[in-house]
Amino acid sequence: MRPALSVNNIVKYFHEPETIQVLKEISFAVQPGEFLALVGKSGSGKSTLLYLLSTMDTDYEGTIDINGTRLTGLKQNELARFRNEHIGFVFQFHYLLPEFSVLDNVMLPALKLGKLSPEQIRTKALELLYKLDIKGHENKKASRISGGQQQRVAIARALINDPAIIMGDEPTGNLDSKNTKVVFDIFRQLARESGQTIVAVTHDDEFAANCDRVIEMVDGKILAG
Amino acid sequence: MSVNNKIAWVHLTSKIRQLIVAVLSVTFGISMYIFMNSFTGGVNDAQAELVFNTMAHIRVYNDLPKEAQRLLPVPEGRDTVQFVSNPKRIRYTEGIKNAGPIRELLESIPDVVAVTEQLNENVFFHNGVSKVSGSLSGIDVESENQMFNTAQYMTEGDLYELERRNDGVVLGTGLADKISAQMGDVISLSTADGILKAYKVVGLIETGASSVDKSRAIISIQAARQLLSKNRSYATDVLANLRNYNDARSQAQRIAVSIPYKTEAWQEGNSQLESANTLRDILAVTVSLTILIVAGFGIYNIMNMTVNEKMREIAILKAMGFDGKDIVQIFLVQSVVIGFMGGVVGLFLGFLISVGVDHIPFKIASLNTLPIAYNPIDYVMALAFGLLTTFVAGYLPARKASQIDPVEILRG
Ligand SMILES: Nc1ncnc2c1ncn2[C@@H]1O[C@H](COP(=O)(O)OP(=O)(O)O)[C@@H](O)[C@H]1O
Ligand SMILES: [Mg+2]
Numbered sequence: 001m002r003p004a005l006s007v008n009n010i011v012k013y014f015h016e017p018e019t020i021q022v023l024k025e026i027s028f029a030v031q032p033g034e035f036l037a038l039v040g041k042s043g044s045g046k047s048t049l050l051y052l053l054s055t056m057d058t059d060y061e062g063t064i065d066i067n068g069t070r071l072t073g074l075k076q077n078e079l080a081r082f083r084n085e086h087i088g089f090v091f092q093f094h095y096l097l098p099e100f101s102v103l104d105n106v107m108l109p110a111l112k113l114g115k116l117s118p119e120q121i122r123t124k125a126l127e128l129l130y131k132l133d134i135k136g137h138e139n140k141k142a143s144r145i146s147g148g149q150q151q152r153v154a155i156a157r158a159l160i161n162d163p164a165i166i167m168g169d170e171p172t173g174n175l176d177s178k179n180t181k182v183v184f185d186i187f188r189q190l191a192r193e194s195g196q197t198i199v200a201v202t203h204d205d206e207f208a209a210n211c212d213r214v215i216e217m218v219d220g221k222i223l224a225g
Numbered sequence: 226m227s228v229n230n231k232i233a234w235v236h237l238t239s240k241i242r243q244l245i246v247a248v249l250s251v252t253f254g255i256s257m258y259i260f261m262n263s264f265t266g267g268v269n270d271a272q273a274e275l276v277f278n279t280m281a282h283i284r285v286y287n288d289l290p291k292e293a294q295r296l297l298p299v300p301e302g303r304d305t306v307q308f309v310s311n312p313k314r315i316r317y318t319e320g321i322k323n324a325g326p327i328r329e330l331l332e333s334i335p336d337v338v339a340v341t342e343q344l345n346e347n348v349f350f351h352n353g354v355s356k357v358s359g360s361l362s363g364i365d366v367e368s369e370n371q372m373f374n375t376a377q378y379m380t381e382g383d384l385y386e387l388e389r390r391n392d393g394v395v396l397g398t399g400l401a402d403k404i405s406a407q408m409g410d411v412i413s414l415s416t417a418d419g420i421l422k423a424y425k426v427v428g429l430i431e432t433g434a435s436s437v438d439k440s441r442a443i444i445s446i447q448a449a450r451q452l453l454s455k456n457r458s459y460a461t462d463v464l465a466n467l468r469n470y471n472d473a474r475s476q477a478q479r480i481a482v483s484i485p486y487k488t489e490a491w492q493e494g495n496s497q498l499e500s501a502n503t504l505r506d507i508l509a510v511t512v513s514l515t516i517l518i519v520a521g522f523g524i525y526n527i528m529n530m531t532v533n534e535k536m537r538e539i540a541i542l543k544a545m546g547f548d549g550k551d552i553v554q555i556f557l558v559q560s561v562v563i564g565f566m567g568g569v570v571g572l573f574l575g576f577l578i579s580v581g582v583d584h585i586p587f588k589i590a591s592l593n594t595l596p597i598a599y600n601p602i603d604y605v606m607a608l609a610f611g612l613l614t615t616f617v618a619g620y621l622p623a624r625k626a627s628q629i630d631p632v633e634i635l636r637g
Contacts, residue, residue: 056544057632077548084546095541099239109545111228
């Protein structure tokens with residue numbers, strides 16, 4: 001089977017304040033529908049790796065392929081389009097657009113993609129919000145709901161374009177244990193039922209223990225996962 | 226509405242006060258642009274009007290030839306030198322023998338709004354013992370009045386009286402003073418050829434140009450032809466007015482080809498008026514463009530602040546798959562909307578200010594209120610410059626926004 005994500009010999013340096021090598025020849029592959037946890041001490045390079053995978057950072061050596069598409073070497077606007085259609089991103093801090101309503105926040109990536117009509121997108125966004133148990137808050141400003149709700153809205157936003165792969169940088173890092181469980185269950189269900197691939201950086205041992213696979217990073221290298 | 230416009234709209238409407246300030250700065254710039262240019266236009270027109278009381282936009286007359294006529298053929302070869310001592314420039318014909326065809330030609334030009342003929346001659350005015358030199362204008366009353374509104378400047382009597390009687394004369398008020406003539410007096414004129422004829426003063430005229438009022442008398446062109454024993458269609462000047470006096474030079478050039486006489490635009494004898502007009506225009510454009518540019522800095526500042534405040538949102542949009550062009554569009558649309566709203570309001574405000582100033586009393590020379598010109602081109606240019614300024618002022622922050630590296634911001 002074609003891997004959902006394949007990473008080959010990734011090397012990454014930071015040059016400020018001095019040149020340091022943050023990622024050292026990293027290679028691994030993730031299968032479709034796999035739920036992968038990326039763990040490791042703070043400063044080991046997890047976030048840096050995830051930003052490379054998300055195509056937002058293009059300053060690296062090696063190659064990255066998602067769903068058989070070679071992303072290394074594509075132009076910025078091609079990457080933006082790819083990101084829009086195939087990658088859903090959930091950050092540690094929810095990062096919603098505060099001036100927009102909850103519903104608008106969820107709809108924006110799909111409006112940008114433009115594959116469905118605004119009406120269809122609206123229906124789909126509402127379904128997602130209901131599924132994530134955010135009913136009755138659709139028309140509130142995104143800044144006017146609780147942290148746990150905001151993180152679920154951010155997940156709904158990441159899911160609106162049915163991305164092949166969902167990435168999270170400590171998506172539960174800011175949540176209490178109850179909300180952490182809710183988010184975990186959503187990811188679990190997405191991987192199992194819709195065959196979507198999940199790559200999540202986490203510090204939560206319990207969260208990691210229940211994933212399909214755990215990759216541990218130490219000083220910019222990965223230990224056997 | 227596209228997503229980008231939707232986002233731009235939310236950004237715009239989420240900070241109403243900031244939006245109003247930005248719109249007002251454009252409004253101010255544009256209305257000032259309009260007012261400044263309308264005012265200068267008005268001043269220029271008022272100046273021109275004073276001049277055009279007595280002068281036409283285009284004048285056709287019989288000029289001295291440019292060079293003395295060659296009496297001998299130019300010698301061939303380089304070993305002959307030819308001297309003609311004291312050659313003279315001689316006008317073989319005087320005036321325009323047959324003004325009719327020239328008048329018709331001028332009238333056939335669509336831009337020409339009025340045409341008239343004059344017969345001008347220097348004469349002496351006698352009244353009792355006083356004897357004063359001055360100029361006599363034989364006019365075609367009807368078309369003269371159409372061109373110069375001559376009847377409007379009559380202080381006494383009726384200009385049309387000249388049409389009814391061949392021995393009537395209208396004197397400039399200054400001239401009448403000089404020879405102490407009054408309405409109803411009989412004065413006499415003598416020409417260079419020594420002909421003396423009596424006329425009755427049927428009116429007094431004051432155009433406001435005192436040099437003219439002190440020296441000019443008017444009779445009908447028929448009477449002038451009789452006095453100078455000229456044929457029925459003789460004139461010294463054929464005058465034409467155009468729809469727009471600024472076109473005189475180019476029109477005169479075009480007409481000159483088909484007329485065997487000198488065709489002169491008003492600018493040729495009045496460069497001081499033309500240069501004053503041009504200088505005022507330059508001043509108005511400079512000042513108003515400066516105001517617009519200051520407004521542009523205002524918008525630049527506001528958009529820059531918006532971009533700085535929204536770094537994180539921009540990074541999120543990029544993470545979701547909006548590319549650099551989308552971000553430019555989102556912020557550029559905002560400043561263009563500000564420019565357009567400010568522009569439209571500015572057009573109205575500029576018009577209102579102009580109307581207001583147009584009503585401020587100002588009684589000097591022929592003016593009653595401060596002069597304002599209402600030229601559509603000023604409004605078009607104001608909007609065009611306004612949009613251009615906001616476009617440039619908005620583009621720089623928008624480009625900066627599009628270059629934000631989302632990783633740097635989202636890494637936290
Ligand atoms: N923009 C940057 N410039 C320089 N060094 C950086 C930058 N971002 C991260 N680093 C360094 O790279 C290493 C890995 O950081 P990061 O990927 O954030 O680790 P993790 O997410 O695993 O905690 C750390 O030593 C960090 O100090
Ligand atoms: Mg990190």
